[in-house]
Amino acid sequence: MRENANEPFVRNAWYIAAWPEELEDGVLARTIMGEPLVIFRDADGKAAALEDRCCHRGAPLSQGWIGDKGITCGYHGLVFDGSGACVEIPGQDKIPAQTRVDAYPVVERQKIIWIWMGDAGAADETKIVDYPYHDQPEKWPHKKATFTIGANYMMMMDNLMDLSHLAYVHRKTIGGSPDAHAAAENSVTETETGCVYERWMMNSPPPPTYVKAVGFEGQIDRWHHFEYLAPSTVIQNNGAIDAGKGARENRDQPGLQFQIIHHATPETETSFHYFFSLANGYRQDEPEATEQLFTESYPTFLEDKVILEAQQANIDRRPDRELIAIQDDRAVFAARRAIKKMIEAEGAAKAAAE
Amino acid sequence: MRENANEPFVRNAWYIAAWPEELEDGVLARTIMGEPLVIFRDADGKAAALEDRCCHRGAPLSQGWIGDKGITCGYHGLVFDGSGACVEIPGQDKIPAQTRVDAYPVVERQKIIWIWMGDAGAADETKIVDYPYHDQPEKWPHKKATFTIGANYMMMMDNLMDLSHLAYVHRKTIGGSPDAHAAAENSVTETETGCVYERWMMNSPPPPTYVKAVGFEGQIDRWHHFEYLAPSTVIQNNGAIDAGKGARENRDQPGLQFQIIHHATPETETSFHYFFSLANGYRQDEPEATEQLFTESYPTFLEDKVILEAQQANIDRRPDRELIAIQDDRAVFAARRAIKKMIEAEGAAKAAAE
Amino acid sequence: MRENANEPFVRNAWYIAAWPEELEDGVLARTIMGEPLVIFRDADGKAAALEDRCCHRGAPLSQGWIGDKGITCGYHGLVFDGSGACVEIPGQDKIPAQTRVDAYPVVERQKIIWIWMGDAGAADETKIVDYPYHDQPEKWPHKKATFTIGANYMMMMDNLMDLSHLAYVHRKTIGGSPDAHAAAENSVTETETGCVYERWMMNSPPPPTYVKAVGFEGQIDRWHHFEYLAPSTVIQNNGAIDAGKGARENRDQPGLQFQIIHHATPETETSFHYFFSLANGYRQDEPEATEQLFTESYPTFLEDKVILEAQQANIDRRPDRELIAIQDDRAVFAARRAIKKMIEAEGAAKAAAE
Helix, strand or coil: CCCCCCCCCCCCCCEECHHHHCCCCCCCEEEEEEEEEEEEECCCCCEEEEEEECCCCCCCCCEEECCCCCCCCCCCCCCCCCCCEEEEEECCCCCCCCCCCCCCCEECCCCEEEECCHHHHHHCHHCCCCCCCHCCCCCCCCEEEEEEEECCCHHHHHCCCHHHHHHHHHHEEEECHHHHHHCCCCEECCCCCEEEEEEEEEEECCCCCHHHHHHCCCEEEEEEEEECCCCCCEEEEEEECCCCCCCCCCCCCCEEEEEEEEEEEEEECEEEEEEEEEEEECCCCCCHHHHHHHHHHHHHHHHHHHHHHHHHHHHHHHHHHHHCHHHHHHHHHHHHHHHHHHHHHHHHHHHHHH | CCCCCCCCCCCCEEEEEEEEHHHHHCCCEEEECCEEEEEHHHHHHHEEEEEEECCCCCCCCCEEECCCEEEEEECCEEEEEEEEEEEEECEECCCCCCCCCCEEEEEEECEEEEECCHHHCCCHHCCCCHHHHHCCCCCCEEEEEEEEECCCHHHHHHHHHEEEEHHHHCCCCCCHHHHHHHCCEEEEEEEECEEEEEEEEEECCHHHHHHHHHHCCCCEEEEEEEEEEECCEEEEEEEECCCCCCCCCCCCCCCCCEEEEEEEEEEEEEEEEEEEEEEEECCCCCCHHHHHHHHHHHHHHHHHHHHHHHHHHHHCCCCCCCHHHHHHHHHCCCHHHHHHHHHHHHHHHHHHCC | CCCCCCCCCCCEEEEEEEEEHHCCCCCCCECCEEEEEEEEEECCEEEEEECCCCCCCCCCCCHHHEECCCCECCCCEECCCCEEEEECCCCCCCCCCCCCCCCCCEEEEEEEEEEEECCCCHCHHHHCCCCCCCCCCCCCCCCEEEEEEECCCCHHHHHHHCCHHHHHHHEEEEECHHHHHHCEEEEEEEEEEEEEEEEEEEEEEECCCHHHHHHHCCCCEEEEEEECCCEEEEEEEEEECCCCCCCCCCCCCEEEEEEEEEEEEEECCCEEEEEEEEEEEEEEEEEHHHHHHHHHHHHHHHHHHHHHHHHHHHHHHHCCCCCCCCCHHHHHHHHHHHHHHHHHHHHHHHHHCC
16 A cells, blocks of 8 residues: 555545534535535435535536525526435426436434445444544533645544654644653554554653643643544544553543544545544533633644645655655554555445446 | 537637727737637727737737737737738848738627637628617617626526526526516527527516616516527517506517627637626616616626536536436527537538538 | 747756755745755755655655754654755664655855756766856845746746847836837857857947946947856846947946846746846945846846746647747847757767666
């Protein structure tokens, strides 16, 4: 596997299509895996995703609006329901069966709208990533956002699987000193669905943001826990408690903990929608704690955007150039192996079906 | 004929190159059918169109200026007359005959500058669309404009041939209710040069703009009359008189009438210059009536621009996807048949000549 | 040689990579001959040019910073010295030999940073253009600048070898009347390394800028002297002394003289970095004289940029169209012959080596 090449997309998997908040104002136009989609709630409030193209004259449905029966095309008024079927043609009584647009399976669960871009018959809801924290707002108050990054989605997975970038990309924000990072203990464990990357900084000084958040007074035992769930999800748990209190055995002691779900939904081969939701597991009844975590983290994600886009542009310019691995790339390669397995399985299933 | 494909251009036809007003400030650069042209008035005031490329070093003539003998190249000063012949080379006495640029037949008539992009020998001035209204400013005071739309020019003809879009594209401006449109009587008549699309809304309430324009007090008989003249012109006559006064037999009764010439000159396969001129056939001695008609109409043409460009972008993305016709597409298909006939005739003539 | 085609680049030659002033703030990203480079001073202060792409994950080194040992990648902290060798990998003791990026020969001389984009073994420093004036700031105080022009670099050489453009491109600035230019005596002499284009305007009225600069009171003998040094340099000496004082025999008499080095380093096939440095050989101890010469010249170079970019766009649109030479093109063709000789020699050497 050449890690600088763009691999085929894993289509038979659930990806985040949108945060529910994004549908509050009506219709959302979003391209996923090269397909322009319109995402909206149908007459029953159920989230739906259709190709963003009226079958009559090709106008984007996303320039239309939601009516009683579904989404109305803004050119000539044809109406489609969430299944893609045309339910109204102005001035015409009969609606031929072929008057329809493509629809994609969509499931809304745990305040996330998931989409399946592959074989609809294989869309198995049990494979949706479990993220119970959104359903526990008292314990895990949270705030979500999304933006688009001009790089292959796997570049983001690489980035999250390699914390050595913290001291460089984020040196002016959350980075900390290179030495502190070099002294950390890292472990990478391959799992059935991806891998777990864990890093412990034992008996270390608390970073200023941690002190500000929960008021540590001495040294701390600090962890980063990243779980990669192929193809596109990383669930991150960061935290710290006072040093020497047995953090490795029990993280749920008084201290600091936060939770992030990162998700990269391919827009094209060289861009993705980056979804993230940050939950603070401390000072849960202070909305400003949630706000502060979000406000401090958001700019660091933009720092990643800058470097990933520059990296992708360089790779596009010379896709033939080999990249050279370093020791810190262990988790990156574990993640790459997990996705390679999915791509191969999908290829084999497709070949068998033909 | 696949209506989502870009057909070959009809070259042996007259297209609007410019409004005369556009040459008032000198030199106009405009691309027509993929050819960058410079349009200007020569030393005698005659409108001319040359390729926008000096034959010496390739600089655009449109960056030059008009002098005594013709258009002067802004790089090294070569001068060309309206026939494309070089009439001056600085520092050089003899001008070789091949020192010239391509010229296109141009005719100025009825305050319109027409151009012929095809075989110059076949440029027959009797085929220029007749638009006498520009020569009757007392009866038909008018105002012109042009802008470029990023879609194949036939998309505009489709748009004009299908009034069912009014209730959707223009629902916030001139649209009116879908029901009123659905109740209209539509007729489509194929003609030798295109087709006529007529719509009558008998005994209907006057729209607010009509009341504002001429003060109707009761119900009206209202018509839209569209004549498509292949390949690129639509002449529109709209109007209304008090209901029951015999509008079908005689439209020239006291009431409201306005006249529009719409013209779409291909710039590229996926863009065109949209020319329009609006004439008010009422309150002719009040310049503000002309201004009001123009000011109310202009934004609605921009609404068409938005939808056409979105439509074209979608079609470019998936040119293989079929479109599905609906009942309201009758006039669209009549117009498409007319242009298909021209394209075939041009192909046959070309084949015969070879 | 088709002068509207883009010829292969001459790679075995020295080009200006940067003015030293451009490295004062650290790291410079610049594409030369299609290669994105990072140009910087290494730990010893020596100018260096590397490919702008870390060999680890492809991030641009120009987004990094200069440290004690060299340039640090802003993604994961790898450090490279000026030879392209990796000298540090965070968290890793051993550095494999292949961990390196491409480096290009760079020489800093006479306040110019030169780069060699061809076969490094053939990089002969004696072939660097001699420009002693930068080392004589008391006699030739000067000011430098650079900007990028969207045209093949040879278009700029053409432009400088053809002064007939002055009266047109620069008619509103330094142009002077077409008649004065037409009356000038021009001579073109081919040399071993290019050609010399000289123009004398004897017993002519001084242009206003000359009077302003040094206060001429009567007629002057005025010269333009352009030396083209293939592939990319033009050294210009302009001046004037009072008429009848023997300017042709001795230019170094009291009067006005200025010196310009023009250099066009290819960025891509259709763009180049235009470097220029202007030196005033009069009123040398008045910094405002240098500033005035620069301020008057800079906008005229922008006029060239406008016309060259328009010319290139036209040529790109129709690369098949022939251009037609005129009498004033003598020096242009002499320069084209000189570069053609270099291209052929490079091709022959390459063929022999294979």
